Structure formats: C-alpha cells, structure tokens
Amino acid sequence: MKRQHIAIGLVANSEGKYLISLRQGEQHLAGKWEFPGGKVEAGESELEALKRELDEEVGLEVKTAELIETKAFDFPDLQLQLSFYRVTEYLGQAEAKEGQPLRWASVDELKALPFPKANDSVIAVL
Numbered sequence: 001m002k003r004q005h006i007a008i009g010l011v012a013n014s015e016g017k018y019l020i021s022l023r024q025g026e027q028h029l030a031g032k033w034e035f036p037g038g039k040v041e042a043g044e045s046e047l048e049a050l051k052r053e054l055d056e057e058v059g060l061e062v063k064t065a066e067l068i069e070t071k072a073f074d075f076p077d078l079q080l081q082l083s084f085y086r087v088t089e090y091l092g093q094a095e096a097k098e099g100q101p102l103r104w105a106s107v108d109e110l111k112a113l114p115f116p117k118a119n120d121s122v123i124a125v126l
C-alpha cells in the first residue's frame with residue numbers, strides 16, 4: 001500500500017494559541033481535534049499542499065512555514081506520513097470554510113483535548 005503524505009499546519013495567534021478544528025461525520029478519526037491540513041496531491045510539494053489546504057479549510061494565506069516534525073503512522077488499512085509545519089507568517093482571519101467547529105487552543109488545552117495518537121509528540125514539543 002502507498003503511504004499517504006499529509007501536510008499539517010501549526011498556526012499560532014498573538015496569544016500563543018493554536019488553531020484547531022474538529023474532525024466530523026464520515027471523516028477518518030471523527031471526534032478528534034486536528035490542526036488544519038490534508039493530503040498532498042500528485043504533482044504537489046508538501047508546502048504547496050499546506051498552502052492549498054489552509055486556504056480551503058480555514059481561509060488563511062500561508063506566507064512562510066518551517067517543517068518541525070515528520071512522522072510515519074500506520075493504521076491496519078492506512079499508512080500515513082504526517083509532516084507538521086510551524087506557520088511562521090500568514091495573512092487573513094481564520095474561518096471555518098467547511099463548516100467544521102474551529103477554535104484557538106492554548107498548549108494546556110491541546111494537551112487535554114482528544115487528538116489523533118500521531119499528534120502526541122508534536123504537541124509535547126509546543
């Protein structure tokens with residue numbers, strides 16, 4: 001099976017809170033919170049995917065971002081490679097463009113909320 005590459009953005013506001021949304025309905029891992037992001041499509045770089053996904057999901061224009069962690073994570077029927085980027089410069093106001101619950105959360109809140117297992121290490125370093 002081919003490993004699916006996922007580009008994920010850690011976006012902080014001026015209070016040091018991070019933008020997260022709730023996975024819903026039919027989505028894989030529904031009920032878990034996530035940082036915005038999604039699948040890297042054919043012919044796209046991770047950074048291009050990050051920019052496209054943050055625009056599509058939360059209406060932000062990513063200007064600069066730095067890779068902070070890459071993590072392989074396997075489910076019985078799915079193999080993921082998650083690349084977590086710290087978004088260092090962005091433009092716009094976050095909005096839930098896909099109707100998903102969206103909020104800003106402090107690091108303490110991130111540690112208490114349910115996230116996919118693959119997020120444990122990146123949350124621990126924030």
Ligand SMILES: Nc1nc2c([nH]c(=O)n2[C@H]2C[C@H](O)[C@@H](COP(=O)(O)OP(=O)(O)OP(=O)(O)O)O2)c(=O)[nH]1
Pocket residue numbers: 006008027028029033034035036037038039053080082116117118119
């Ligand atoms: N966006 C995101 N996905 C995560 C995180 N942690 C984690 O394990 N994942 C997993 C859940 C999914 O299996 C995968 C993301 O893929 P996705 O299906 O949401 O991608 P997408 O946005 O392109 O999705 P869609 O349009 O098909 O709904 O990565 C995270 O913090 N953010």
Ligand SMILES: [Mg+2]
Pocket residue numbers: 036037038039053057
């Ligand atoms: Mg997504």
